Amino acid sequence: MAPNRKSTENPPSMVYLSRARLHRARANVIQTVKTVEGLVRIGVRVALHLPPWKGKLHLKDILAHLGVTRSLDIQAHIGLRSLWKPFGFAPFFWRHGKTLRQSRAVYTRSADLSLALIHHGIPHSFEVHDMDALGRHGILDRLVAAHAKGLVRHFFPISHAAARRLVDRGVPSACVHVCPCGADLSLFENIAPWNPSGVQHPHVMYLGRISRDRGLGILENLAVQAGCRVTVVGILEDRPRTDRLQVVPFVPHHKVPLYLEQADILAMPYQRSLAHAGSISPMKLFEAMAAGRPILVSDLEPIQEIIQHGKNGLCVPPDDERAWIDSVRFLQQHPHEAQRMATQAKKDAARFSWENRARLLQQVLLNENEESLWRPDLKIGYSALPNMLHRLRKGPKHWRQKRERT
Numbered sequence: 086m087a088p089n090r091k092s093t094e095n096p097p098s099m100v101y102l103s104r105a106r107l108h109r110a111r112a113n114v115i116q117t118v119k120t121v122e123g124l125v126r127i128g129v130r131v132a133l134h135l136p137p138w139k140g141k142l143h144l145k146d147i148l149a150h151l152g153v154t155r156s157l158d159i160q161a162h163i164g165l166r167s168l169w170k171p172f173g174f175a176p177f178f179w180r181h182g183k184t185l186r187q188s189r190a191v192y193t194r195s196a197d198l199s200l201a202l203i204h205h206g207i208p209h210s211f212e213v214h215d216m217d218a219l220g221r222h223g224i225l226d227r228l229v230a231a232h233a234k235g236l237v238r239h240f241f242p243i244s245h246a247a248a249r250r251l252v253d254r255g256v257p258s259a260c261v262h263v264c265p266c267g268a269d270l271s272l273f274e275n276i277a278p279w280n281p282s283g284v285q286h287p288h289v290m291y292l293g294r295i296s297r298d299r300g301l302g303i304l305e306n307l308a309v310q311a312g313c314r315v316t317v318v319g320i321l322e323d324r325p326r327t328d329r330l331q332v333v334p335f336v337p338h339h340k341v342p343l344y345l346e347q348a349d350i351l352a353m354p355y356q357r358s359l360a361h362a363g364s365i366s367p368m369k370l371f372e373a374m375a376a377g378r379p380i381l382v383s384d385l386e387p388i389q390e391i392i393q394h395g396k397n398g399l400c401v402p403p404d405d406e407r408a409w410i411d412s413v414r415f416l417q418q419h420p421h422e423a424q425r426m427a428t429q430a431k432k433d434a435a436r437f438s439w440e441n442r443a444r445l446l447q448q449v450l451l452n453e454n455e456e457s458l459w460r461p462d463l464k465i466g467y468s469a470l471p472n473m474l475h476r477l478r479k480g481p482k483h484w485r486q487k488r489e490r491t
Contacts, residue, residue, distance in 0.1 A: 097132040097158060098451055099124065100185060102193040102202070102209075104165060107138035107147050112293070112368050115338050116266055117194070118151055120446075123267070123439030125155045129447050132158045134181070136165040152269055152339035165198075173201045182207070190450035196224050203231045210450060212264065213242040215361040216250050229254050239449055244387035247364035262449050265391065267437045268371035272339060276346045279378050279427050281420040283349040287413060289313045290348035292341065292369045296322035300354025300383070304330060306406045307352070311413050318344050345376040350416060352381045355388070356403045363387070374398075377431035379423040381412050391437075397430040 101121055105114040117133070124131045138147065144159060163169075164177030178185075178201065185191050185207050193199055194212035196219060202209045211228060219225040229251075231237045240256060241264040242248045248261045289308075295301050295317050308315040308329040316331040318341075325332075336344055345351065351373040355362060365387050373380050374391075380398035382388050392398040399412045416423040 095130065096184075097130040097188070099129060099131040099190040099192060099446075100188045101131055101133045102165075102191065102195065102198045103133060103135040104167075104195045104198060105135050107135070107144070107159075108140050108142070110151065110335075110338060113194070115151055116368055118148065118153055118157065119267065119269060119439045120442060121157055121159075122153050122155050123441075123443035124446065125157060126440050127443050127447060129443065129451065130158075132160060134160050134162055134165065134177070136167075137161040137163060150337040150339065152272055152337075154271075170197055173204050174198065178205050185209075192446070192450065196222075196228075199228060199231075199237065200224065203227070203236045206236065208236055208238055210239040210241060211237050213240055213247050213251065214364065214366075216242070216247045216364040217361060225254065229256055232256055232260065241446070241449075242364065243366035244364050245390050246387045250364075262445060264442060264445055265366045265437060266368040266371060267439045267442045268368070268375045268434055270375055270434065270438050272342050273372075273375040273377075273434075276342050276376055279349075279424065281424050284379070284416050284420055284423055287313050287349040287417070288347060289315045289350045289352050289413070290345065291315070291317050291319070291352050291354075292345065292372065293319045293367070294322055295319055298356045298359040300352075300356055300403070301325065303354035303403075303406060303409050304352065307409060307413065310406070311410045313350075313413060316344075316348075341372060342376060345372065345378065348376070348378050350381060350413065351376065351378045352409075353383065353388070354381070354401070354403060354409065355383045355385060357383075357385065366391075371434055371437045374430040374434035374437070377427050379416050379427045380430055381409065391433075392430075395426070397426055397433050399426070 103117050105117045107114060121131055121133045138161065148157065162177050164174050164180065169176060182205055191202065191207060191209035192212070193202070193209060194214060199209065199211045216225070228237050238260065240251050240261050242251060242261065243265050245263050248263050251261050252258050291304055301323055304315050304317065305325060305327050307313045309327055315329065316333065318333045318336055320334060321332060333344065353367065353370060355365065362385050365385060370382065370388065370391060374397065380392060382392050382398055382400055383403040384400035385403065389400055392400055394400040399415070401408050401412050
């Protein structure tokens with residue numbers, strides 16, 4: 086693994102800090118690199134710092150598998166690996182702390198990195214994904230307190246539901262900017278149009294990791310009770326109770342449209358028990374819209390911000406198995422309505438390109454009043470440095486063992 090380094094003669098306007106591991110083609114990895122590529126496409130100079138990735142694949146090949154076509158400034162640093170989390174990712178901040186303080190905009194979607202930035206007194210903006218997890222672990226209160234001190238400048242929740250909860254916590258609405266995930270529309274330019282005749286014997290497809298709380302039971306019921314051909318393109322986290330599900334375990338992201346093209350109906354039956362159901366904004370939803378297929382989704386509040394029942398998809402009670410079957414029957418009996426909703430979904434997907442997402446970030450983070458970008462009065466949090474040095478001499482293994490004993 087060799088990082089893709091750029092010349093420092095032309096410093097980036099924005100620094101994105103991430104804990105994403107590029108060898109894991111998960112949604113957080115794809116969303117991170119696609120956001121950075123979107124920024125590059127609209128002319129923003131951005132540097133992405135992340136941990137080293139495993140394997141011998143060259144960065145260019147990894148990005149190609151993720152559907153990235155632009156050259157990105159990606160810098161890998163061992164100090165961002167998980168083993169440095171107990172030490173606040175100290176090696177990374179020792180090396181890059183000064184650069185981060187001088188950057189016009191620092192951005193992250195990692196709560197751990199946001200807390201480290203707060204500890205080091207570095208102003209930044211935070212992308213909010215799982216509000217429930219932030220609340221359970223007591224992190225949300227710390228982020229809101231840091232905002233009051235000017236250390237977390239802006240919050241970028243991925244749903245309006247999450248935004249309302251931030252405002253309820255006392256964050257000014259002017260500092261909360263809803264920023265849903267998106268889709269790479271260029272990957273869907275040559276996808277075949279939807280064929281209404283296929284819905285009579287529908288091929289129902291689900292894209293992504295599947296588990297009970299993501300609706301595996303609903304998919305099983307569609308296969309067994311509704312007689313649908315059901316395909317899961319992704320990883321099984323729970324064992325199916327029927328052998329009538331077809332599973333495609335891994336697909337490079339740039340080939341996702343080729344699979345969605347084969348579907349007659351795209352289903353996302355997320356359950357209310359899903360940990361982040363209250364603030365979810367799944368990337369696969371926007372890809373389903375871009376594919377121009379009829380969509381069945383759970384009527385969770387964040388999802389209904391995107392899918393309007395009867396307009397660009399059908400919203401179904403998550404745990405009502407009969408309602409999911411009835412929704413399939415409706416599409417079979419009303420193919421013209423199915424066509425209309427699929428067409429509208431594809432039109433609506435145009436609003437959720439990565440470039441549009443990047444424009445919001447650019448507008449908020451880089452077009453601020455320059456006087457507000459610098460906070461020389463902030464006290465840098467180095468009071469714990471002597472104790473941290475002592476722990477570093479003992480090594481991370483010793484520190485983890487000590488924590489387990491306590």
